[in-house]
Amino acid sequence: MELSADQREFAEAIRGFCAQECGSLAQRDALTDGGTQSNSREVLRKLAELGWLGVSLPEQYGGGGGSFVDECVFLEQTSRGLAPITAYSTGLTAAQTYLKWGSEDQKKTIVSNLVAGKLEAIALSEPGAGSDLGGVRLNATRDGDDYVINGQKTWISAAHIAEHLLVLAREDVTGTKHQGLTLLMVPTSTPGLTMREIQTMEPHTVNDVFFTDVRVPAAAVVGQPRGAWKQLMRGLSVERLIIAAMSLGAAQRSLEDLLAYVRQREQFGQLIGSFQALRHRIADLATDIAFARSFLYDVAHKVDAGHEDALASESAMAKMRCTEIAKNTALEAMQMMGGYGYAREYGMEGQVRKALAPPIYGGTNEIQREIIAKSLI
């Protein structure tokens, strides 16, 4: 699928923005407290002023009213441009669920927050419930007009900087493990909610979140009480494509930085880009990225045509392949840049660190393969 002239112009404009605002390591360090944070409020504010945040969200709630393909262009290009806004994608994912199942108030709040550069988070995983979310134990008990929530979530991206958590809780322990689950919109400022950073190989992104008698009104339920499983399953195709689009941009960036390097580094009296041992591998990387881009935009186009519910397998393919291409491209580029690939100054070590988590989150790639296999066998 070809991008339209407007979409190509949009992509160019984002590339220009990223080059200007966060093109150098010094700029990115200044925006992220020396590389210790993964999101910059300043960059989000500027993107909000340009009207680019929430480009695909419905106009009636304050969004840009564009297509999902437009959103993929935004995600791919901001990722390629190393814009420190990774939590935006988490909010965008949360928005899909609110838009499908939430109340008018919830939709307005979430969309207006995202377009203004505020962040939203999703709290599904628990210490005992990762791939198998049916194991969720965080308890939500109805108490008059309220719910009282107790328990723990873990691995919650951006919880420490988000306005709300979209929380998956267990309201009922009778029935099967997929019954009795309820989604709740919980403001992060609610008393009884505390967090702790999980230290990882990346800047501060993920958190443990603890709930001690956290009280929210019944109006905080998103969709149907005890109906969360069905609701969540319907939002996953877009979540996978959001991760795929960001990974595609990351892969493209790694390839471009590698190309710039092999075009100027000389050894044995010649450019290292002239060695066939490197040239053929670079050709393979470029081919993988080109195929992935075609496939991803084709699936995104099907989302715009209203076929989202039929895209479980294709979206799993896109997530699995794009995240693996991003990881492989960064690792290969590091190797082909020699010692300089390992140095922070040249950026590839950051690309490697960033490429390791996406095959794990948003449903591990083993789970994506299960989804694909289920559609085949």
Ligand SMILES: Cc1cc2nc3c(=O)[nH]c(=O)nc-3n(C[C@H](O)[C@H](O)[C@H](O)COP(=O)(O)OP(=O)(O)OC[C@H]3O[C@@H](n4cnc5c(N)ncnc54)[C@H](O)[C@@H]3O)c2cc1C
């Ligand atoms: C950086 C990061 C950000 C995250 N952000 C969020 C967030 O914002 N919100 C949130 O709720 N969660 C988030 N997560 C959690 C993430 O979704 C889980 O880590 C992921 O779903 C896997 O769960 P787990 O870590 O418990 O691994 P497990 O489920 O214990 O899996 C361990 C291994 O077993 C494999 N495995 C498990 N079941 C099967 C099976 N049936 N078939 C084959 N293989 C299987 C897995 O693929 C994996 O390799 C994040 C995680 C990371 C690392």
